[in-house]
Amino acid sequence: MKNEVFVRWKLKVLLVLFTIHCSLLTSNAQRVLSLDSCRQMALRNNKQLGVSKLKQDVAENLRKSARTKYLPHVSAIGTYEHTSEEVSILNDGQKAALANLGTAFGLTVQQKFGPAIAQMQPQTQQFLGEVVTQTSGMLNAEGQKIIDAFRTDTRNIFAGSILVTQPVFMGGSIVALNKIADINTQMAQNKMDASRQATLYQIDQAYWQVVSLHHKKKLAESYLALVKKFDSDVHKMIDQGVATRSDGLSVDVKVNEAEMTLTKVNDGLVLSRMLLNQLCGLPLGEPVVLEDEKSDNIAVLEVTPKLDVETAVAYRPELKLLQNTVDLSKQATNVLKAGNLPQVALIGGYAISNPNTFNGFEKKFAGFWHVGVLVRVPIWNWGDVMYKVRASKGATAIANLELEEAREKIELQVNQITFKVDEANKKLAMAQTNIKSADENLRTANLGFQEGVISPTVVMEAQTAWMQAQSQKIDAEIDVKLSQVDLQKALGTLE
Known part of the structure; x- marks a missing residue:
């Protein structure tokens, strides 16, 4: 039994040595090259x-x-621009006229119809005065609305564009x-x-x-x-x-x-x-x-x-x-x-x-x-x-x-x-x-x-x-x- 084990061990050692020898021969072999x-x-x-x-x-x-x-x-293309002033379509005179539209209306009524109103009964004068006052306030408010509607608010401008160019x-x-x-x-x-x-x-x-x-x-x-x-x-x-x-x-x-x-x-x-x-x-x-x-x-x-x-x-x-x-x-x-x-x-x-x-x-x-x-x-x-x-x-x-x-x-x-x-x-x-x-x-x-x-x-x-x-x-x-x-x-x- 011991002899058989010894023989197997010896064969393994010989196999390992043979493998190492072959690898060394391969590594030392010269490379053959053609043109x-x-x-x-x-x-x-x-x-x-x-x-x-x-x-x-x-x-x-x-x-x-x-x-x-x-x-x-x-x-x-995308842009943003901030300006110190905004674009105004109405000038200052037009804005003032629109803001005081009702006041101007009251003055006009008083100038043209004042004498005639003075000859009316007190109750009628009071009624017409209230109508003119309310109308003036309404016209002033509407004028201000027109001014606000024409405001551009262009101090902050955002813009963007997609552009397609085809050379001809x-x-x-x-x-x-x-x-x-x-x-x-x-x-x-x-x-x-x-x-x-x-x-x-x-x-x-x-x-x-x-x-x-x-x-x-x-x-x-x-x-x-x-x-x-x-x-x-x-x-x-x-x-x-x-x-x-x-x-x-x-x-x-x-x-x-x-x-x-x-x-x-x-x-x-x-x-x-x-x-x-x-x-x-x-x-x-x-x-x-x-x-x-x-x-x-x-x-x-x-x-x-x-x-x-x-x-x-x-x-x-x-x-x-x-x-x-x-x-x-x-x-x-x-x-x-x-x-x-x-x-x-x-x-x-x-x-x-x-x-x-x-x-x-x-x-x-x-x-x-x-x-x-x-x-x-x-x-x-x-x-x-x-x-x-x-x-x-x-x-x-x-x-x-x-x-x-x-x-x-x-x-x-x-x-x-x-x-x-x-x-x-x-x-x-x-x-x-x-x-x-x-x-x-x-x-x-x-x-x-x-x-x-x-x-x-x-x-x-x-x-x-x-x-x-x-x-x-x-x-x-x-x-x-x-x-x-x-x-x-x-x-x-x-x-």
């Missing part, structure tokens, strides 16, 4: 591409904002502004394409630099092993008295040179890997293996270059940006021209106020609907718009000249890179031929040295020639790769 994966990582990591994307979103929102200028706009014709400025917004959206997209191509070009350069140095490192190691073996053979021959000490010193120098070359290649490879990791957004010290490092030879697909300037003109984002600049300048001129043209808009809304005058002066809110047409016609501005239009047309002419100059430079660049691709293909073919000659030369030299008919100096020269031929082959293969990338960038088709 496409490096490109995608670089595109995700590049900050300028993020900025370009945000600028594109900004331009799109501005384009949507410009579209709203075609639509009616609704606004609400703004001299073409709204159309031009919408075209400017569309062009800005295109510019943002073209800038993003330019940043994307620059990032891809940079990552391709770094990727093939690492591949080149990796193969040169392998070559340097092979060369070092070769010269070390030769150094060992020469020293054995010195011990046997077949070779001189001078030959041994010469070979020692070659060994030192090979070790120095390997050290330089190692240092360059470390720095190149750090640059590639930085572009991909990886830690600088993270070990990474590239797919093209695994093969013994760099896979090169030779492409026959074809001069295609039309493609460059159609796809280069730099030319598109310059064309956008020309189009922007033209639309800016149209916006300025609109300053000399009539502007027509429909307006309508609903307005309220307190006090209001729709039923006399009432101390409450009341309002009304209204519609109308607003027309603005510029008459004289001392040539301000004309001068601005001339300046804008001058800016358009400058932009056109810069566009033409850029087209000429890009045409020249495409021609140069096309020749460069063709030259790289020829160099690669020559390098491959030289490899065969160098291999045969080294084989013959080694064979002659073993037979004792060739000196160590000749063998070292053959080894150096073999090393140079192999290095030139690696450089030629990388030149073919990079020249193809250069051509894609020059044509604007680097994706």
Whole structure:
């Protein structure tokens, strides 16, 4: 029973240790990256591409904002105003006359009918006097009511309005502004394409630099092993008295040179890997293996270059940006021209106020609907718009000249890179031929040295020639790769 428990415990411990070992192997495993994966990582990591994307979103929102200028706009306005004096429809004389209307009536009756009333019976006089007194009081009260009715009480004014404005014709400025917004959206997209191509070009350069140095490192190691073996053979021959000490010193120098070359290649490879990791957004010290490092030879697909300037003109984002600049300048001129043209808009809304005058002066809110047409016609501005239009047309002419100059430079660049691709293909073919000659030369030299008919100096020269031929082959293969990338960038088709 105890043995069975012990066996189970031992199996659990072994299982845990195996799991830890597997996790350590996984964590220490090097990441294998292809060129496409490096490109995608670089595109995700590049900050300028993020900025370009945000600028594109900004331009799109501005384009949507410009579209709203075609639509009616609704606004609400509310005001309150307190004044020290109120508006009075009646003057002071009219107010006094109305307030004493009954008194004036009594005086008039006394002046016109006083003698006649004096001849009447006392009871009649008393009765008429009471009637006149009551009538005077009533008229005075009614006059005061009229004064109160005409009081405006405008010291505290509340007003509000909802206004709807629909542009009908703004001299073409709204159309031009919408075209400017569309062009800005295109510019943002073209800038993003330019940043994307620059990032891809940079990552391709770094990727093939690492591949080149990796193969040169392998070559340097092979060369070092070769010269070390030769150094060992020469020293054995010195011990046997077949070779001189001078030959041994010469070979020692070659060994030192090979070790120095390997050290330089190692240092360059470390720095190149750090640059590639930085572009991909990886830690600088993270070990990474590239797919093209695994093969013994760099896979090169030779492409026959074809001069295609039309493609460059159609796809280069730099030319598109310059064309956008020309189009922007033209639309800016149209916006300025609109300053000399009539502007027509429909307006309508609903307005309220307190006090209001729709039923006399009432101390409450009341309002009304209204519609109308607003027309603005510029008459004289001392040539301000004309001068601005001339300046804008001058800016358009400058932009056109810069566009033409850029087209000429890009045409020249495409021609140069096309020749460069063709030259790289020829160099690669020559390098491959030289490899065969160098291999045969080294084989013959080694064979002659073993037979004792060739000196160590000749063998070292053959080894150096073999090393140079192999290095030139690696450089030629990388030149073919990079020249193809250069051509894609020059044509604007680097994706």
